[in-house]
Amino acid sequence: MIVDARYAGESGVEHGLSTGKVGLATNQLREATYFKGELRRPLVFRDAMAALHHVVISDFRYQPKDRLAFKAWLAEQDRRFLLGLKTKSAAAKVELEQLESRLALLDAQREQRRKPFLAARQRYVEWAYAHQYELNYLFDPVITVHPDEVFFEAFSRDESSYARVGATHALFGDVKELRCGTTNIDFSVALARQLDRIRSYRTTSFDIAPGGLSVHTTGPGGGVHKEKKIELPESWVQGFHQVQSTMAMGLTSFEVAPIDLFNIIRVLMRKKTRESPRALRWELVPGKRIRAVLEPWELPIELATRHRGDRDVVVRTWGRDRLKTLARLLPVARRVTVYLAGLGMPSFYLVDLGELSFVLGLSGWTDNDWAGGAKFDLLTRRLDGSAPELLAVYAALKERRFATASALAEATAFGLEKTRSALSYLCQIGRAMIDLYGGVYRHRDLFTDGFTAAEAQRAVSAAVEEANPAQKAARSVFASDNVRIIARRPVPTGFKLSGSVRGTGGERVRPQLHVDVGGQIVEGTCTCRQHASYQLTKGPCEHLLALRLAHLDELAREDAAKH
């Protein structure tokens, strides 16, 4: 999809001798969003934004070596060899050799002469590429102003990392102007460098406004400083939505001291390996210190934190190099909370910086972009309501900007389950987000188009249609009454279920499920072949989904009886 952005001004940071100003220009094509205040802890803000930028530009995908020069050299060697074969006369061979050595000398001299030019050209190409990439491919971070905080969200270049910087209003003194909304900011390479100059001994104002640092009133287009047409791949959009799906799941969490994360990153920087496996394995044994083990060296790093759970948990995560993006935050972090979803599943690192929080979300693998192999949305609950209900929940959340599910359920009188279902779905379609740090749902429209009744209807229809084969199959199994809940008991974290399901292939299997209070799948096992091969890495099988549907149906009945 093409995303348009138009900026009337330039984002930048002005540094005077004793004052400074951070001006972020907002996208004129989105709703008007303002914020004006003074940074109380500018250094922490600086480091958080630097880490955000680091995530935005990071690309940990495999970059094959450029072998063009080598291939050209090989081709030249072949040519010379063939030429030598053709040359029969000794005199001709001697002359050929002399000419070739003279040619080599001339080539070397030419290369030497051209070195400065080539270096300058290379620098220019890199500059032009960076800027052109920024204009055409780098989706500007999304910034949302809420009554209690301002937060920035961004996705990495390789679509495998998500970053969120949340700044509570306590970070700002003297908030002069505020208008809630969501927009994009023009976050250029130059801005990132300017942010590094923020200091605490300068009174630094923070301004989110259409003009940014300076409004351009002249030039072609009158009042437009920069226009961007970003070609956003569908995978980016889906990935962004998948992040919300995963954050809404039941996650295993524990605290990590900054020094522990430092140790992990240091090992990763010092040691390189081509051997597999290259996972970061978290070992949680009840009562014992949590261990982070770096494969394949089996290097354990023992954390200060002890596992408070009642059973062993071992989770392997990949793409651990992406943790280096947190290096900048280590000196200023108070603590880090790690959230794990399971084997090969996404993980989240929440860095507490006081008035700021930084959330780094990592997909299961670097190459496993959020929308690619794993269907995490299948792990979350499906939409359980009509279009008007979805619209009503959306409107209620938008009015409040942020709220818990229960508060919204009370406001809409829809019941908690239905409200949770609606909220979960709104997160999945980019109309809301889950604030891991604050524990609330927040209104956030990812793109410019408003959420209308027609779109709500489309969303409901899409949810019902369920393009995903497993989802469709689960619906069909549930509808044909081939699901039986054998056991269902509440647990502190939600419900544990076991059931018997006859799948679409006719086989009868025994799924077991643990769902949280919101209906999201925390963990599940099944005796079917798919689960035996992939576990949950490609999303849950139809049997688990059918069992969950049966559970949700039961929940809805209980909810209706209650209300």
Add this chain to the structure above:
Amino acid sequence: MKAPALVRLFHPTKAAERLAVVTWERAGDRVMLQVARGKNRRALLDARMFGPLSEADAEVAHAEIVAGLLAEGYVAAGLGQLLLALDAKTPRARARAALRLAWRKERAAVEPLLRLTEKPKEDIATVVDALGMIGDVRALPAVRGEAEKKLLSRRRSGVEALYRLGDVESIAAAKGRARERLPEAVRAAVATGSGAAMVAALAGVSVKDRGLAADTLYELDEPGCRDAALGALLEPPGSFTQPHLWRYAKSVWKRALLRHDVETVGRLSHAFEIQSRATTGARETLKSGYDGEPRSTRVFSRATVAYLRRRAWRWLRMLARHAPEQYALAAAACLAPYQDGDDVLKGNVAATGRSYLLHRILFDCSPRYTLNARSLTFRPKPKAPPPSPGVREEAFPELWDLVPRAYVRVLGAARHTQAQRFAYEAVTRRAPNALQQASHAEVVTLLSVDDPRIVDLGLTELRRRFDPHKPDLELVLVLVGSPKDLVRNYGLAWLGECARVWTRDRAWALRLLGAGHSEARDAAARLLLAALPALGADERRALAAELLARVEQPAPMQGTLEEGALAGYAEVLRSGLAAVAAEQCTLERALALLDAADDSAVSVGAALLAVKPGALPMLGTTRVFALAQHGTAAVRRAALGMLEGALDELRAAPALLFSLLDSDWDDVRARALGWLDRVDVGALGLDGLVGLADSTRGDVQAKAQAMLINAMARDGEGAVDVHELLGRLAQHPSPAMRAFAVELALIHLKAGYVRLAKCEALFRAVLFDVRPNRLAKRRVIDFLAERGEQDENQAELAAQLLADVVRTRTKDDHDRALAALARVTLAFPSAPSGVRVLGAARPGAAP
């Protein structure tokens, strides 16, 4: 005076006097004319003599006699039979007769041909072709009608005939219809006039429609269309054998024959011939281009290709007979596509024996070969003697000698050894003046040939033509614009040799500055700049005005401006005529150039602003600073030049200078660093120095460190508050500045908790640096231990810091931090170190 040829006339109806012959006989210096009539040439019984006459009178009388016979109904021999053949029962006979009459341009055939168009039959297309070839405007109504037909063959004949008849309105209407037939993308590309755009657009058209599009492009006959059409048909090689393309390839070929587009005929004929060796085609059900009916037909059949090959030679023969001056050039064009790789050594066929057209052209008169008419291959005759020296084997040798330029065409374009040898021998032995008659472009093509002898010929001729004192600048322009290095290098050398001539000629200077190759433009600019001082002031002003006009409103080349097309003009303006041009150019015009799409124009605008008085105040410092960050070096240079005059402003608002110091560009930073001393940032005190040190650039940071050290050394500690400085430097995120700050802290940090606390962020950054400076880290740990032993508050702070890092996996750091913690705990047990010291210890004793 040469006697006129014998005139033989034929009467279609008089049997007894069917033949009339008029002859011219000399009798000394007088002439006798004889008119004989009879049944046939052996029975010329009625003979009359006229004369003796003088030559002049004989000529007049001869003409009168012939006119009189024609008036009696006699016609040229053969013509009558041809005219009669137009009424033949078979379409083939009618068509053949029509074509032959057309080649003769026989206007007597127009009426009979028009009658044939009234009831169109299978031969209608050929009839219309014939009408077009004859060129009589009486054919227009019929031809117009045919040009509107849907059927390809008829429409083609009609349109091509319109072209030959030159009816402007009808041609415009036909072109309009042709444009409508084109796919939209191709139509848009045609509107731009860019051949490259047309090629790209055609590539995007489906195969099913591509053929028609290519044929229609060729029909349009506009710039770029022909090459685009041929590109679509010939690339990739053999693509024209596809069902939906083959018909249109033949159509284009037929059009080329009608138009005498010899290059297209040559390329397509060669391509058909070579491809026929690889495939015999396939059977497909297609709509017939003849009558529109779908039928199963063989596409690219051997029979069709053989017909085309024979027809191509027949066409050449017709040219030789009826348009002899065109034969040699056409034959040269047909030879050009052949290469040595087309030769096949197989069986008892000659190496070139399968290259029908090449063999016909070069060896038709050779007694050494015999033609197998069925397979169209030439076999060497057994025991045939080798060719005698001087004996010519090519077809129509006299026609080659008639147009010696054709030899040069073959030399430059042909890649087949036999063809090159043929042309080389001709040029060196029989037609030494051929090269002299050739155009520059034709001679230049010789330089691209692999054969060094041919290259030498070309170079010798070019050298002969070139006189640096009276240079042929058209030749130089062709050479310097050549994409071939060898050719261009010669051109550049001569450009320099005749610089004295063209630099004084403004028109030529402008043309050469806009030459087709960037090297040529650069060289021309360099030479013109060197010659500028010799020009008068008026001349320079006029030149500047013209250059400015070209930069402001460039004429696009082939639809879009080529990158660097204005570089030559811009270089001269920037480097030699900036001041002169600035006088003539208003500030608004210069500003408008900054927004130009072309980089050269932008750089000119910047250069003009740099020398324009009052530019800086009008633009404003902010805008000039923005220009200093421009991607184009010339613009940055100009902006920095303007800023030279704004140093006072920099002093007042050093933030602007600091932004330059943070520039992405080395040249800007280098200049800004040079200004540092002049602006005297140090005079701003700590704020200024720290503002400088805050830079994110390594070179600026190094300069800042040096200035800070100087400031501290010069002024003494009292002037620069070291602790304030430390507190500020401690916040710098750069590892280099952090190391510097650590050094300062370790040396200068005074005792006391407050001082220590101000550096907490610095110490944290050093201790948590994932790319640590090992020495700095060790020294910080030791320093914290030292300070932690001094008082309780410092102990608490040091203990907190050390405790946060003691669990590091780096053994050395762990041991060091643990030891430091132990020291602090021993000194102040209440410090929250997390370390429990077992056993008592005297204060100050080693743990």
